[in-house]
Amino acid sequence: MRIALLGGTGDIGQALALRWARDTGHEILVGSRDPEKARTKAGEYETELDSVGVERDVKGFANEMAADRADVVVLAVPAFHVRDLVESIADRIEDADVLVSPAVGMDRDDEGFHYKPPKAGSVTQLVADAAPEGVPVVGAFHNLSADRLANLDVELDLDTLVVGDDEDAVETVVQLGDQIEGLRALKAGGIANAAEVESMTPLLINLAVENDGMHDVGVKFE
Template structure:
């Protein structure tokens, strides 16, 4: 399977690229607005995996080229860049492509981080509005600590939630997430409840900020 990580040079993109590179044999493609930056980071990820005895080929391209012919496109960009990023690759997306959004809208003040949904109701809905009508959109991987995800020396024991209106697309993304060792993916319902899922992220960050030794705190559900 070909997975394109748009904005794959950033923190969550790095974590997902390394974990899928380490735990699976999927074709990983790094996207960026700057193709040179994408190639540079793809090389860094390859080097990290090589240091662990894995000979993996990770490629880097400009976002639209990265998305071309991908089975799953993860828009691993901040919420304020999401619409522009999706629109810039829209002609490379079709009904056979699954678009995944891990982005969360947040604001910070002296009290901490607060959930800040866009007018669409959720960032996942924003992605759906920007994508072509026939492209299934899934919200996933919102609440994962990027540093923990990218540190392959750390064993994961975490849950993450998926939302979406296309059950087949949601199931495939859940399966992809579940291929990451130590990550359990739970179905949280349709896209209409994405705001409830996304709002967990600022809560997790606030807990990490206010409790010693919990920098990489995550969520599990029992």
């Protein structure tokens, strides 16, 4: 399977790229608005993987070209860029592709971080509204610490919640989540439930800010 991480030069894109490249045999494509930046970062990821004894080929492309080549497309960009990104790749994705959105709308003030969903109700729903008809959208990987995920020396013991209306697409993303060592992907219902999942992210960030030793806090359901 080919996985494209659009905006894959950023924090969550890097983290998922490294983990999937280390723990699976899937082909990893790094996308960026600047293809040269994507190629440079892909090379850096290869070096990082080599440092832990993993020899992998990671390719870098412009976002549109990465999406065109992929089976699963992860929109690893901030919430305020996600609609423009979907529109820019609309003619490069097919019905068989799966769009994955880990983005969360947030604001910050003196009291901390606060959930700020778009008018659609959630970022996952915004992506679903913007996606071409027939392209399934799944929300996942919202509540993970990118720093923790990107540190390959850290053993994970975390859950991620997966929402979506297409059962096959949800199952694909659940399997991809489970293939990351130490991560368990749990189904949390349809896209109508995305706001509940996304809203946990600012809560976790506030916990990390307010409590010593919880910089990389995550969630585990028992």
